[in-house]
Amino acid sequence: MLSHAAKYIEETIGGKYSPKIALILGSGLGALAGEVENPIRIRYHEIPAFKQSSIDGHVGQLVIGKLEGKEVMIMQGRIHFYEGYSLKEVTFPIKVMKKLGIEKLIITNAAGAVNEAFEVGSLMLIKDHINLLGTNPLVGKNDSSLGVRFPDMSEVYNKNLYDYAKNCAQKLNIHINEGVYAANVGPSYETPAEIRMLRKIGADAVGMSTVPEAIVANYCGMKVLGISCITNYAAGIKEEKLSHQEVIEAGNSVKEKFSALVKEIIKGL
Ligand code: HPA
Numbered sequence: 001m002l003s004h005a006a007k008y009i010e011e012t013i014g015g016k017y018s019p020k021i022a023l024i025l026g027s028g029l030g031a032l033a034g035e036v037e038n039p040i041r042i043r044y045h046e047i048p049a050f051k052q053s054s055i056d057g058h059v060g061q062l063v064i065g066k067l068e069g070k071e072v073m074i075m076q077g078r079i080h081f082y083e084g085y086s087l088k089e090v091t092f093p094i095k096v097m098k099k100l101g102i103e104k105l106i107i108t109n110a111a112g113a114v115n116e117a118f119e120v121g122s123l124m125l126i127k128d129h130i131n132l133l134g135t136n137p138l139v140g141k142n143d144s145s146l147g148v149r150f151p152d153m154s155e156v157y158n159k160n161l162y163d164y165a166k167n168c169a170q171k172l173n174i175h176i177n178e179g180v181y182a183a184n185v186g187p188s189y190e191t192p193a194e195i196r197m198l199r200k201i202g203a204d205a206v207g208m209s210t211v212p213e214a215i216v217a218n219y220c221g222m223k224v225l226g227i228s229c230i231t232n233y234a235a236g237i238k239e240e241k242l243s244h245q246e247v248i249e250a251g252n253s254v255k256e257k258f259s260a261l262v263k264e265i266i267k268g269l
Contacts, residue, residue, distance in 0.1 A: 004048040005092070006099040009062065012042050017064050019071040021269055022102040023262065024078055024213060026109035027244075028251020029229060030059050032067075032259045033076040039065035044077075050096075051089050053079045068267040073102060080209055082186040087137035091216040095146060098220040104161065104269060105217045106225045106262065110247045111207035112189070112234035114198045115179055118205070120233060121254050123261065124177040125165055126157050126226030129211050130203055132184050137212045138219060147219035156214050158223040165225055168264040174257055179204025181228055183211035192236025206234055225265070229254050 017040070025032060033039075042062045044050040052060045055077075063074040075093060079085050097105065111124070118124065142149045169176035182198050184190060186208035190198070198206055205228045217224045231250035232242055240246075 001049040002095055002099060005050060005096045008047050009042060009096065009100060013040055013064055016040065017071045018101060019064060019073045020101060020103045021070055021106070021266060022073040022075070022097050022104070023106045024075040024108060026078065026209060026229070027055070028110055028231070028248040029108055029255060029258060030076045031255050032262060033059070033063040033074045035259065036063050036065035036067050036072065036074060039063045049092060051079045051085055053077045054083055055080065068263050070266050070269060072266065073097065073100070078209060078213070080186070081133060081212065082208055087133070087135060087212045088140065090212045091137040094213050094216040095220065098146060098222065102222060104223045104225070106227065106265065107210050107213050107217070108227045108229065108258070108262070109207045109210045110231040110251050111181060111205040111228040112232050112242070113230045113237065114182070114195055114206050114234045115177070115204040116237060118177050118230050120230055120250055122175055122177055122230050123169070123254065123258060124179050124205050124228040124230060125162055126181045126210070126228060127162065127178050128157060128180050129214060130180060130182040130201065131211045131215070132182055133211065134185065137216050147221065151219040153215070153218065156218045156224060157226050161223055161225040164268065165227070165265050168268070169261055172260055172264055174261055177204070177230070181210060181226065182206045184208055189242045190235050195234040195236050198234070205230060227258070227262070229258055
C-alpha cells in the first residue's frame with residue numbers, strides 16, 4: 001500500500017517537484033497552504049490508502065509546490081485517532097513522505113495551554129512530548145526498511161531545528177513559548193482534574209494529535225520540528241467552557257503570525 005500511495009503522488013507531481021520539506025497544518029491553520037506557488041493539489045481520498053478527515057477546519061489535501069523559494073509538501077489537514085482511525089492509518093502519510101524523500105517535517109497543531117503563563121494566541125515550540133494515547137503507532141510487525149524495532153526517543157524534536165526556529169521567531173519579534181506537548185485521545189476535552197495532573201507530570205500544552213506523527217517521523221529518521229498554536233486555556237484555568245469553534249477562531253486569529261514564522265523557518269531550511 002505504501003508504494004501504491006507513493007507512486008500515485010509521484011506520478012501526479014510528474015517530476016515537477018521533489019520536496020525534502022513537509023509540513024502538517026493543524027486545526028484552523030490551513031491557510032498557509034493557499035500561499036504555495038504553482039501548487040499541485042491532491043485530495044486525500046484520491047490517494048490509495050489515504051483517509052479523509054471528517055473534522056471542520058481540516059481540508060484534507062496534499063499541496064505540493066514552492067513556498068519561500070523552497071519545494072514543500074503540505075498536508076492541509078490531518079486525520080486523528082479520535083475519528084476512529086488506527087494510529088497506523090493516522091501515520092500512514094508520514095511513511096509515504098519518507099518514501100518520497102522527505103527529510104524534514106514541521107508538525108503543527110492547535111493546543112490548550114496547561115502552563116498558566118502561556119497566552120491564548122501565542123505559539124509554542126515543542127521541546128518534547130508525552131504520549132497519553134495508551135498505544136503507539138509502531139505496535140505491530142516492524143518494517144525494517146523504514147526503521148528499527150526499538151527506536152530511540154531521546155531527541156524526537158531535532159535540537160538544531162528547534163534552536164533555528166527560536167532564532168527565526170526572535171528575528172521576527174514573535175514571542176515564542178517553549179514546552180512539552182501532551183497528547184490525549186479526545187475527542188472530549190480534559191477535565192480540570194486531568195489538567196492539574198498534566199501540569200504535575202510536566203506538560204505545558206495539550207492536544208489530540210502530533211505525537212503519533214512525530215513518533216513515526218523520528219522512527220523513519222526524519223528531522224522533526226513541532227509548533228503548537230495555543231488556542232485556549234485548558235479546562236479549569238478560566239471560567240469559560242471549551243469548544244471547537246473557539247479553537248478554530250483562535251487558530252484564525254494567530255494565522256498571520258504563525259504563517260510568518262513558518263515561512264521564515266522554511267526560507268532557511
Ligand atoms: N485540549 C485538547 N486538545 C485541544 C485543546 C485542549 O484544550 N485545544 C486545542 N486542542
